[in-house]
Amino acid sequence: MAKPVKSALPKAVAGRDIIVAIDAGHGGEDPGAIGPGRVREKVVVFAIAKELKRLLDSTPGYKGRLTRTGDYYISLRGRTKAARKQNADLFVSIHADGFKDKRAKGASVWVLSSRGASSEMGRWLARKENSADLIGGVGSVSLEDKDDVLASVLLDMSMTASREDSRSVATQIHSNIRRFAKMHKSHVEQAGFAVLKSPDIPSILVETGFITNPGEAAKLKTKSYQKKMANAVYKGITEHFSRKPPALTYIAQRKAENNKTYKVVSGDTLSVIASQNGVSLSSLRKANNLKSDRIKVGQVLRIPKS
Numbered sequence: 001m002a003k004p005v006k007s008a009l010p011k012a013v014a015g016r017d018i019i020v021a022i023d024a025g026h027g028g029e030d031p032g033a034i035g036p037g038r039v040r041e042k043v044v045v046f047a048i049a050k051e052l053k054r055l056l057d058s059t060p061g062y063k064g065r066l067t068r069t070g071d072y073y074i075s076l077r078g079r080t081k082a083a084r085k086q087n088a089d090l091f092v093s094i095h096a097d098g099f100k101d102k103r104a105k106g107a108s109v110w111v112l113s114s115r116g117a118s119s120e121m122g123r124w125l126a127r128k129e130n131s132a133d134l135i136g137g138v139g140s141v142s143l144e145d146k147d148d149v150l151a152s153v154l155l156d157m158s159m160t161a162s163r164e165d166s167r168s169v170a171t172q173i174h175s176n177i178r179r180f181a182k183m184h185k186s187h188v189e190q191a192g193f194a195v196l197k198s199p200d201i202p203s204i205l206v207e208t209g210f211i212t213n214p215g216e217a218a219k220l221k222t223k224s225y226q227k228k229m230a231n232a233v234y235k236g237i238t239e240h241f242s243r244k245p246p247a248l249t250y251i252a253q254r255k256a257e258n259n260k261t262y263k264v265v266s267g268d269t270l271s272v273i274a275s276q277n278g279v280s281l282s283s284l285r286k287a288n289n290l291k292s293d294r295i296k297v298g299q300v301l302r303i304p305k306s
C-alpha cells in the first residue's frame with residue numbers, strides 16, 4: 001500500500017539526515033524503576049540514550065535528538081510531540097524494567113499493539129475538527145479539511161506504514177541485543193504504550209533489562225554495558241534504514257548510487273560505458289563478473305561506485 005502523498009517541506013530537503021528521536025524514559029521526580037543499591041532507571045536509560053545519540057551523530061546521514069536533555073519530567077504525550085516537532089523518522093524510547101519479583105529478567109523490544117493502534121485512530125479522528133494537529137509530519141496531511149471517510153483512510157494508511165516500519169526496526173534491534181543479553185521473549189512484543197502511539201512516526205520501546213534483578217542491575221549500571229546496549233540499538237536502526245531509507249535522505253541517495261545500473265544499447269563498448277560513468281574498465285568488469293569485454297544490447301550492467 002502506498003503512503004499518503006506528503007507535501008512536507010521540512011522533510012523534503014534532498015540529502016537530508018534521518019532524524020531519530022531518542023527518548024530516555026522517566027526523569028526528574030519520576031525515577032522509574034529502582035534496583036539494588038538505589039540504581040535508578042532514569043539515570044541508566046539517560047546514559048544509554050546519550051551514547052546512542054553520539055553514535056548516530058557520528059554517522060553520516062543520521063542525527064539523534066533527545067526528547068529530554070537532562071534530568072527533568074516530560075509527559076508521555078510531550079515526548080511524542082517533541083519527536084513530531086523534530087520531524088523524526090523514528091522514535092526510540094529507552095527503559096529498564098522493574099518487577100516485585102527480583103528473579104524477573106531479560107531485555108525486550110516493543111511495538112504498538114493493534115488494539116492500541118485502533119483506539120488511537122479513533123482519538124485522532126474525534127479531535128480533528130477542533131485541533132490543529134497534523135499527521136504525516138509538519139505541514140503535510142491535515143485531517144481538518146477532509147471528510148470523515150477520507151480522513152480515516154489517510155490516517156489508516158499512515159498508521160499501517162508506520163507500524164510496518166516499527167516492526168522492522170524492532171526486529172533488527174531485538175536480534176542485535178540477543179547476541180549478548182538474555183531476552184524476555186524470543187520475539188518482538190506488543191503493547192498499548194502511550195509513547196508508541198504516533199500515527200505517523202515509526203515508534204519502538206526498548207526495555208534494556210530488569211533493573212530490579214541484581215545480576216542485570218549490576219550490568220546496567222556499568223559504562224561498558226550501557227555502551228553495548230546503545231550499540232545494539234544503533235546497529236538495529238542503521239540496518240533497518242540502510243535497507244529501507246526514507247525518500248530524499250542522504251542514506252537513500254547513497255543506496256541509489258550503490259545500485260546504479262546501465263542498460264547496453266547498440267554501439268556501446270565496455271570502455272565507453274566505463275568512462276561515461278567515471279569508473280575504471282577493470283572495476284566495471286569486476287562488478288559484473290565479466291571474463292571478456294564483449295557485451296550484448298539489452299544487457300544490464302551494474303555500475304560500481306566511482
Ligand SMILES: [Zn+2]
Nearest residue numbers: 025032095096
Ligand atoms: Zn520505564
